[in-house]
Amino acid sequence: MDNKEPSAARIEDGVFLGFVLIVSVAFALVIEPFFAAILWGVIAAILFAPVNQGLVGMMPRHRNSAAALTLLLIVALVIVPAIILAMALVQEATLFYAKVQTGEINFARMFAQFQASLPRWAAAFLERLGITNFAAVREMLSEGITSSFRTVATQALQIGQSAFSFLMALGVMLYLTFFLLRDGPKLAAMVDRAAPMRTAYRQALMQQFVIVTRATIKGSIVVAIVQGVIGGVVFWALGLPGALLWGVLMGAFSLIPAVGTGLVWVPVAIYLFVTGAVVEGLILAFCGMFVIGMVDNILRPILVGRDTRIPDYVVLITTLGGIDLFGFNGIVIGPVIAALFIATWNIVTKMRTGADGLEGPLTEEPSGG
Numbered sequence: 001m002d003n004k005e006p007s008a009a010r011i012e013d014g015v016f017l018g019f020v021l022i023v024s025v026a027f028a029l030v031i032e033p034f035f036a037a038i039l040w041g042v043i044a045a046i047l048f049a050p051v052n053q054g055l056v057g058m059m060p061r062h063r064n065s066a067a068a069l070t071l072l073l074i075v076a077l078v079i080v081p082a083i084i085l086a087m088a089l090v091q092e093a094t095l096f097y098a099k100v101q102t103g104e105i106n107f108a109r110m111f112a113q114f115q116a117s118l119p120r121w122a123a124a125f126l127e128r129l130g131i132t133n134f135a136a137v138r139e140m141l142s143e144g145i146t147s148s149f150r151t152v153a154t155q156a157l158q159i160g161q162s163a164f165s166f167l168m169a170l171g172v173m174l175y176l177t178f179f180l181l182r183d184g185p186k187l188a189a190m191v192d193r194a195a196p197m198r199t200a201y202r203q204a205l206m207q208q209f210v211i212v213t214r215a216t217i218k219g220s221i222v223v224a225i226v227q228g229v230i231g232g233v234v235f236w237a238l239g240l241p242g243a244l245l246w247g248v249l250m251g252a253f254s255l256i257p258a259v260g261t262g263l264v265w266v267p268v269a270i271y272l273f274v275t276g277a278v279v280e281g282l283i284l285a286f287c288g289m290f291v292i293g294m295v296d297n298i299l300r301p302i303l304v305g306r307d308t309r310i311p312d313y314v315v316l317i318t319t320l321g322g323i324d325l326f327g328f329n330g331i332v333i334g335p336v337i338a339a340l341f342i343a344t345w346n347i348v349t350k351m352r353t354g355a356d357g358l359e360g361p362l363t364e365e366p367s368g369g
Contacts, residue, residue: 037173045180067182212339224251
């Protein structure tokens with residue numbers, strides 16, 4: 001029996017808690033270089049967990065085989081298409097930049113044509129706004145666009161030079177995904193037992209993390225792919241150069257709520273109208289508003305349902321903030337942090353009001369539906 005004084009026991013407990021904190025921070029620093037690989041491994045495991053559970057149900061004594069088959073499915077449906085798309089995108093961006101360098105695509109000339117085609121009322125309106133130095137604007141836009149494609153070409157070269165790092169990160173992601181698929185429930189139970197929270201709070205927060213992560217991927221990435229594909233096909237059908245590049249850009253911008261793909265197709269449609277390509281401009285505007293734009297309104301409710309219950313303005317702010325802090329990974333991290341923030345403060349509210357239990361959704365459903 002331990003007969004130590006209470007004060008000595010408190011000191012030892014404090015030292016042990018400090019040691020736990022130091023070891024945890026050291027562990028986080030060690031795995032930090034593979035943060036993205038770990039994040040996407042966890043996301044892949046969460047997203048494909050129902051598939052793995054279905055396979056386990058069919059072969060309950062072969063959990064390794066079920067996890068391996070699920071991993072092969074992830075590679076076939078996600079990894080291989082993503083690599084093919086990335087290679088095609090790099091090639092397209094490089095060719096586009098080469099055309100800019102040789103003058104085959106001349107942004108200064110295109111802007112001058114745009115300026116000359118402006119109707120009198122539009123030119124007068126711009127003059128009233130003080131936008132009269134078109135030469136400076138033309139030079140700025142040309143240099144900005146050219147430098148952007150120069151950056152893409154440089155990044156393509158760097159990707160080729162850092163192929164080993166990419167393959168290592170991909171290997172870590174797939175390796176981790178396999179074990180998370182196979183041992184996911186057991187690992188979740190270990191985390192649940194270790195977390196220093198009340199059982200109801202632990203389970204509520206873990207459930208919210210899984211729900212929001214799965215909903216974010218289904219409701220953002222899938223919609224982005226569909227909108228990017230449709231946008232690229234429309235640009236290709238209209239004979240616009242760099243259709244694949246513009247399609248990928250529309251898919252990327254669709255991850256930003258509210259503004260989305262309009263950041264790409266609206267300026268192009270305006271340019272087509274002003275330069276006399278009225279039919280092409282009408283087709284692009286129609287497809288942008290009623291085809292590309294409606295994909296989000298139709299698909300997102302089907303894919304996400306009422307899982308997240310996060311207002312659109314919160315999603316917009318946290319997505320932009322997440323991208324600014326974490327890069328591409330912020331697309332998922334931002335909304336997940338927002339959901340956990342809302343869930344945590346709802347728990348605090350229920351504690352302060354004396355509510356019993358945590359029945360019902362942790363986040364309020366927006367009035368907008």
